[in-house]
Amino acid sequence: MNEDQAITSAEITQLWAAYVNDSALICQLEYFWATVEDEDIKSLIKHGLNLAQSHKTKLTEIFNQENYPIPYGFHSNEDVNLNAPRLYSDAFVLYYLQQGSKTASQAYNVSLSLAGREDVYNFFSECLQEQSELLKKVNTVLQSKALYVAFPSLPNPESYDFVTKQGFLTGYFGERRPLTGTEINNLFANYFRNALGSATLVGFSQVAENADVRKFMVRGKEIAQKHCEIFGSILHEDDIPAPTKMEDAVTDSTTYTFSDKLMMYYSTGLIALSVGYYGTSMSMSPRRDLGVAYKRLMNEILKYAEDGAELMIKHGWMEEPPRALDRDELAKKKG
Structure with a gap:
């Protein structure tokens, strides 16, 4: 499927959500970058910020190509105070980056599975690869600072077995x-x-x-x-x-x-x-x-x-996502 084909409901919904998420993430990462002290963590934040800004630019191009209204999302001059004192420790921010990278990878994987049009597929495929690389870097820094939280270990069984009791x-x-x-x-x-x-x-x-x-x-x-x-x-x-x-x-x-x-x-x-x-x-x-x-x-x-x-x-804070036409409302306007 190429870019000339109509964009599907699944594709536009995932693109819309990705734009809003990236606009919110930019605000948060800008604040973290301004308050975090550890240089290794600041480097990871800057990497994540560059990715989010790049994604937002590419998403804007797709929306403009489709003549689809760009979501309002979030803005640095409205939704974050970059001069505020630090609210969280450096270690917390590092864990936050780790969990955020895991969540984003899962979201991009779902979006990729729903994408049929080539440009949309390529976008989410690139995002998934970038997020996977960022997660690897975050885990490396966590391990280097003895902060990595490992899952529990299990004993090695002597052999395979089958369940025999209810x-x-x-x-x-x-x-x-x-x-x-x-x-x-x-x-x-x-x-x-x-x-x-x-x-x-x-x-x-x-x-x-x-x-x-x-x-x-x-x-x-x-x-x-x-x-x-x-x-x-x-x-x-x-x-x-x-x-x-x-x-x-x-x-x-x-x-x-x-x-x-x-x-x-x-x-x-x-x-x-x-x-x-x-x-x-x-x-x-x-x-x-x-x-x-x-x-x-x-x-x-x-x-x-x-x-x-x-x-x-x-409070008027919930932006409406892409949805189907309200046929009843259209009929009322006609009347």
């Missing part, structure tokens, strides 16, 4: 079997993401200007901390260590740093990612008690997400 699936009655490697990986990763999310929301709550936004961030922090406790307790049952919490990576700054609109965009995005990760974790956890736990936690954050969307709509 107890493999149980988790409420009788003796619980040990966690499988997949279950451990998901619990560990979900703990780490919640620990990072909790610290992020602690910082957001300190610098938010709107009272409703502050309450929303505090509530999210409490949810994330509770989820960490649940995941950690399950891991500890099998004597598996959980990652450490990160609230001490937040400074005491209360100076305006990010706009409430930008912070709400990021916090609701974190919620959406959590729903996806929990759903995947539930599908990959044969032990029934884990599936029930993930379902309960998903219901909690879905309610939180709904409240976040209502708050954004109330």
Whole structure:
């Protein structure tokens, strides 16, 4: 498929989301670059910033070619205070870059699978390759500074084996079997993401200007901390260590740093990612008690997400994504 073919709903939706994400990321990375002290981390931030700015330029060209309105997104002169004091430690920013690179790689992989037109496919293919290289560099710096958080190790079995008892699936009655490697990986990763999310929301709550936004961030922090406790307790049952919490990576700054609109965009995005990760974790956890736990936690954050969307709509912060025509509205205009 070439550039002369009409762009599909999947392609324009992914391009639109990529533009908004990059515009938000530019604001955040500009602030990190202005406040981070470690030169190795500053170099990674600059690399990520150059990528986001390049992507935004290429996306603008595609939108103009399609005569499609460019999303409003976020802007450095509106959504970030580059003169604000540091809100997060250098180590936190490095972990944030790592998780952001992982998330972006997954998003680009999905976008690539939905792209048929050559220019759109090539764009997302290039983005995926660039993000993979950035993640490798971030991991290298984490390891060089003894900050890399490795997943737990497992003992080597003597031989292969097959499941022979229905107890493999149980988790409420009788003796619980040990966690499988997949279950451990998901619990560990979900703990780490919640620990990072909790610290992020602690910082957001300190610098938010709107009272409703502050309450929303505090509530999210409490949810994330509770989820960490649940995941950690399950891991500890099998004597598996959980990652450490990160609230001490937040400074005491209360100076305006990010706009409430930008912070709400990021916090609701974190919620959406959590729903996806929990759903995947539930599908990959044969032990029934884990599936029930993930379902309960998903219901909690879905309610939180709904409240976040209502708050954004109330303040006019939610930009409408590409959608189908409203035929009824067109008929009303004709009348």
